[in-house]
Amino acid sequence: MVIDAKGAKLIEVLIPLKEINEDSLLEQSFKPSYKRLSEKLGITLKGHTFDPKLRSIHIWPARRPCGISRALSLASVITSDTDQKVFLELLGYKQLRFIKKHPPLIFYTRPQREAIKKVLLKEAGKLTLCDPMAGGGSIPLEAARLGFRTIAVEYNPVAYLILKASVEFPAKYADAGLFEETLKATKELINRARNEIGKYYGEGAKRYIFARGVRCPFCNGLIPVQGIEPEISSVSRLKGRFLKITYDKTRKSFSAETTDKPISSGTIAKRGNNIKCPYDGCGKWFQLRGRAKDGMTAFDRWFYSHAELMEKVVEGFAPITSDVEEDLLNLHIPLIKQVRNSFQAIWDDESERKKFVGSLHALSGELFELQSFIPLDEIPKENVWASTARNKGLSKWYMLYNPRQLLAIAKLSKIIAGMADELVSKNGEFGAAVATYLAFALDKIADYNTIATHWQGTRSKSGIAHTLRGESTLDFRNEYCEMGFLPPELSLGWALEPDVAESGSLTKTAGGILPVLRFLCDEFRGSNIGDHVHVYLGDATRLSTFLPLKSVDVINVDPPYFEQVIYSDRSEFFWALLRRALAPVLELLFKPGMRLSNWSWTSPTVPREREVVAYDKEDSQGRFRRFFNEFVGETAKVLRDDGVLVLWFTHPTAQAWRVVSEALYQHGYVVPKVWPLQTEMPTRFKKQVNVVAQEMSLVIVGRKYPRQKLLEVSPQNVKASLIENSLFAKTVEEAVEGTRKVIVESNVSSADAAALMFGTALSVASRFELPIGAKFQDLYDAAITAVVSRFTEPLVYRVLTETGPVKLDEATAQKIVKNVVQGMLWDPAIRSYLTLWLISRVDLATAEVRQEPLGLHFDLVQTIGKLCGFGVEELKGYGLVAERAVDKSGRAYYPQFLEMLTLPGGQVHPSKLMGVIPGSAAILARMAMTESGDPAARAKTIKAKMSMRSDRELSSSAALAIILLETTRDQDLGYKIADKSKITRYLPGMDESEMARLVRELAIKTLTHLVF
């Protein structure tokens, strides 16, 4: 064994998976599931429905849980012989029970810094941890709380500012009164803003819902387009929950009212993207949305008209005539406002209309003073996320707002910039820090006030759906929303929450900035950690140009994966605002941390040249592969020889897994462990499987251990000789055995167990030098085949010889198993598919065929899929698994066999199916059941028909087909759909189960002729 037990760290051997995963699930949940989960975990929550979270400082996509971040960093520095209980204590876990004010999360406990020092035999500050892609800051924050010298690097300027605000400033300035000064500045900001902006909003208005006014192309009637009718909200305590719109045919106008009386349907008839003009006498259908069949859709026309209006006013300095006012009100129809707990129709509310129109006058009247604070920058063509806006004629960022939204944003920005100037001249960087939180409040408000927001009126979420809400592109719905400004709980009061923070009852927070800031400052007060935290704007693919070689003890990093989130694109929405509001302090904030040479904080765009992302699912340009590889190479340069790399892997595909594994191997990393960790919000994956990662992450541990040489590997037949190599086999055996123990000790779910077990393949492959003539993929294929077959072989063997319906002799069973294993070496589809099939169809303990196939959880399918080299999307693409609704709780995956050929709608073309062994196995099985003659004759016919297949392929397919036939239920055999007469002709009067037995036997015997 290569791993030197003396230098091994806890993370390479055992971490308390159950405890930290439970903590993480709780940390990542939102309120309702949060409560449910706490109950499930036996934790009594006494009214703790809100709590200050790091994510409330500023939104950043894919922010990871702090509890896990802390656990992984600590486990990377303490030795492998540390007791699990001791580890949990050092982490702060023991204090959970004593937490009074907060929910019981590791995040709200303090790591035992003194005890850690004793265990480490040195100050934690002597150890350096670097997160080179630090994003929203969970990893560096927890590293700093542990007391490490912490280096956080980010390529993105918005994330850079978030990192400063979340980690560096609290660590550095808690004792200097950062929280207190920010509270003071917040109050001043709110006062100034209230005087300047409040007057443009209706008294008591909490939220507005705007309809977009479109014209019927036939009768020119004005139609208020919105998606909220008839039930605005399903929350029953709210008044006026139903909206009724009435259309006046003669005046071609509408009126709207809200009512408590349930209304069952809306007033506009819809069919797909088309709507019916609601004015009697017209009633014609026209295309509202979607890809225009001819010319432009009415919806798209709305955006062009809006952009034109805004441009005319903002850049053309057009006077606001009554025509302009009318244009505004015909386009932006203030339809509803929420005041406390009721919805009121305001389409004809003169005072509301006046205030709204007044904001346009104010914007126009103050253009000169506000010029520098209006985001006039172009939405860059490279910004894929915002392409939907550009395609609708919104070419500049300011066009994402209605005039009142823009006025508020620009005025706030101006006030903040003014305060930033004062603060910085009085207090230097400390003042700049204070200003940063104020500017973050502006971002938060902007996020909830654009024409790309929409209304959500379900029971769990009644309110505004914000602009940056996770879709892969900016998403425009029928209606849009705006926040009110006056009540203290709105707008700045909501974004910053000074009252909650000042009162100290932080659990009352609804997501404001100051309660988190207070919590963080309390954490760092008196800790003297400030000097240990360094935040850089830099490129992780060039880490060694600004960090000394071999200087870092732990690299803990959660990189982007492929096209999942293009961070630059989304952040640009905020950058357009921040660079204005913080203009007076940008130089002071950026200069000391700048490690990027070809970008300046004066730039209207964010850097994207070397962002580690792909622009399409397949990474067809190879961009991700190249940058990721360079990044891993750089980590190896700056990491000490005895350092630890912790790499979070959050992508569902096998392709991503290959890119990552190869990069790690190429740069000399040995992987002692792969840990399955719950890092996503529990409710997320069902809805967003195709958009955002997944529930589970795999955390890969890398070390710079020396590799072992493998002798006697034939360059002509690398994979096969690897699998027969005794050292290789022994290493697999030991790794699997070690993992089995971890699985037992950790009491983990089946998906976690699969991840732990199959993760050993990377571990094994990474321990060996490349034999002559081999590629890393050969090593991995051999290792994963060895691991998979260790799981499948004994089970298959028992089925074939003992428990299956057709008992085979040992020699035949062995031949079948050997052929399948050989197939696994070169076709990853068998590895994924057979594993999933057996889990779904066979009782793993008794080897009996299940009467009801087991539906498999997404996590399990995607984990097995990617580690085995054939991911869930590929499995689905070939029809090898099908997704079905099981109950209210969601969908499950079922591996398919003959169903893939027979089920209506589920078929994949046979020529495609033949491209993978499981597909050709299904075709062979079907032929074996339906051809004529005795088994030998059938086999001959099949062989002739399959002459283009190599013997190796035919043999592996036939072997797999036999296993599948042995584990398929009678009713799934499909012989009824096949030509039944060929059987019944000879054996009239036979009952169904007898027929199944015979068909199965005949087919299996046929197939044994094809297995060599």
Ligand SMILES: C[S@@+](CC[C@H](N)C(=O)[O-])C[C@H]1O[C@@H](n2cnc3c(N)ncnc32)[C@H](O)[C@@H]1O
């Ligand atoms: C998955 S996120 C990290 C999230 C973070 N762990 C958290 O908890 O918020 C990946 C980050 O990598 C950053 N990134 C992408 N390319 C980079 C590069 N070349 N150098 C440094 N950071 C980069 C992105 O801006 C993004 O914030």
